[in-house]
Amino acid sequence: EIVLTQSPGTLSLSPGERVTLSCRASQSVSSNYIAWYQQKPGQAPRLLIYGGSSRATGIPDRFSGSGSGTDFTLTISRLEPEDFVVYFCHHFGSSRTFGGGTKVEIK
Amino acid sequence: QLQLQESGPGLVEPSETLSLTCSVSGGSINSYNFYWGWIRQPPGKDLEWIGTISYSESTYYNPSLKSRVTISMDTSKNHFSLKLTSVTAADTAIYYCAKQTDHYQRCCYTTEWGQGTRVTVSS
Numbered sequence: 001e002i003v004l005t006q007s008p009g010t011l012s013l014s015p016g017e018r019v020t021l022s023c024r025a026s027q028s029v030s031s032n033y034i035a036w037y038q039q040k041p042g043q044a045p046r047l048l049i050y051g052g053s054s055r056a057t058g059i060p061d062r063f064s065g066s067g068s069g070t071d072f073t074l075t076i077s078r079l080e081p082e083d084f085v086v087y088f089c090h091h092f093g094s095s096r097t098f099g100g101g102t103k104v105e106i107k
Numbered sequence: 108q109l110q111l112q113e114s115g116p117g118l119v120e121p122s123e124t125l126s127l128t129c130s131v132s133g134g135s136i137n138s139y140n141f142y143w144g145w146i147r148q149p150p151g152k153d154l155e156w157i158g159t160i161s162y163s164e165s166t167y168y169n170p171s172l173k174s175r176v177t178i179s180m181d182t183s184k185n186h187f188s189l190k191l192t193s194v195t196a197a198d199t200a201i202y203y204c205a206k207q208t209d210h211y212q213r214c215c216y217t218t219e220w221g222q223g224t225r226v227t228v229s230s
Binding site for chain 2: 037045056
């Protein structure tokens with residue numbers, strides 16, 4: 001089973017800042033099988049990125065995904081107030097697992 | 108617009124079977140290349156994929172749950188279902204149903220989520 005580790009668990013930032021969230025896989029995987037989700041409190045997750053770097057329908061272009069091998073990132077170029085929530089990475093290739101999530105909170 | 112809604116008991120006794128249904132509106136569950144899945148989130152823990160059923164009724168299960176899980180679909184009612192047998196407190200979680208999509212011939216990431224239903228396993 002491929003384990004996804006997201007670090008740090010919490011990031012404290014200010015609106016307008018740029019943030020890069022990390023997702024590290026326990027072994028090399030194809031970026032084709034990496035997705036990112038956003039989860040607001042009390043809500044279901046929402047798909048942001050699939051295939052490592054493709055934005056889902058309706059997702060603002062301030063969200064971008066990249067990476068290869070074991071290291072993948074979700075970048076938010078300029079944090080809006082509604083972006084201060086939790087983000088999960090997801091691998092759906094040979095195994096189907098989720099990272100533990102990173103919470104982005106307001107400093 | 109596609110909508111998914113979970114339904115089922117919120118409380119299940121240990122050793123019993125957890126049964127949930129996901130009703131789909133705004134689309135047909137047997138549409139070509141649609142996949143339907145279940146994902147859960149135990150309190151304070153990571154999301155966990157439970158399993159997926161395809162439009163052609165092929166199933167994919169989490170190996171750690173495979174012996175206890177059955178996912179099925181009823182095209183006449185446009186819904187799909189989850190059964191998890193021999194439940195314990197460790198199965199307490201929010202259960203989400205999901206519409207999923209394959210990518211580069213691998214199943215699947217989730218494009219639409221239900222609101223989730225909380226299931227507690229307790230006597």
